[in-house]
Amino acid sequence: MSKVFSAHAVSVDGYITGRDPGPGRGLGDGTMLFDWYFDGDTPSHVFDGFRLTEPSAQVFDALAARVGAVVTGRNTYEDSDRFGGGGPHPTARLFVLSHRAAPEMTERQTLVTSGIADAIAAAREVAGDRDVGLMGGGVVTEALEAGLVDELILHQVPILLGGGRPFFHELPEHVELRLVEVVPAPGVTHLHYEVVR
8 A cells, every 4th residue: 555655855854945935936035945956066866957966866766755645734825836836746636625616726636625634535545555655744733633644754954943843843742753764865864754643
């Protein structure tokens, strides 16, 4: 069965955007969270234009190759200017979880208004034997609460942003993680965790 995972670039103090993210402003002033996408000399085999260091390229491409569908929240969708009608992944279909209508959805995008379980089920159906990626702190938190997340990958960037959108929102109880792998790389440390059930 396919897995559900989230892989986010995150500051040491836990933010996945800079301050003041939003439509037309992208992910705020925290763009340095993504410098490691372009600071190397190894091209990604999945994402055109990404040039990573060798250790980051190995981690990034291995994760990207797993993705068959992506579930994102409405904030991430809007902050990313609706992904230009596509999605955050070059080939994976996008499912947008929202409680309100979303304008200008394209054939590569599906709106789900009936909750996180339905969004992940729909994404799994499209993904087939590939995995479902989660984007956005709200979506990840809802999926953790519902017991639907298998893995968390933090691409931890050595910066304290002091504000922005947090990766994790408040959970009703603790979630135990098991560290699977740590890959240090220039400008980022890749931390791979399994969710313990």
